Amino acid sequence: MKIFDTKTLQAFPYSERQRNVFFQVDEFKMRIIELEKDQQLPECQMNSYVIFSLVSGEVEVIVDNQKSLLKEGELLVSEPAKFSMKATRASRLLGLQINKQKL
Numbered sequence: 001m002k003i004f005d006t007k008t009l010q011a012f013p014y015s016e017r018q019r020n021v022f023f024q025v026d027e028f029k030m031r032i033i034e035l036e037k038d039q040q041l042p043e044c045q046m047n048s049y050v051i052f053s054l055v056s057g058e059v060e061v062i063v064d065n066q067k068s069l070l071k072e073g074e075l076l077v078s079e080p081a082k083f084s085m086k087a088t089r090a091s092r093l094l095g096l097q098i099n100k101q102k103l
Helices: 014-020
Strands: 021-024 028-035 040-046 049-063 066-071 075-078 081-098
Touching: 014 021, 014 028, 028 040
Parallel strands: none
Antiparallel strands: 021 028, 028 081, 040 081, 049 066, 049 075, 049 081
């Protein structure tokens, strides 16, 4: 068993995003993401199931051209899709990628 405090885990900039992975096994990996207000993550094709939990802040998320506003305390759950996001307020997210082939 491991316990992580998602409010205090160190987050690194997008250019060092691999360092934000704080737990990984064959079936899934978890990362912490911090975005400043108006900061965007570039569009990417995710080949895994994805769960984003917004720890704090607010982000606009686009999943396969469908736009949604994710608010503090909310979860986004998606099948593999094309993702992008932009923080409308300074934000902290927990991202969970699930490898369907390993389940």
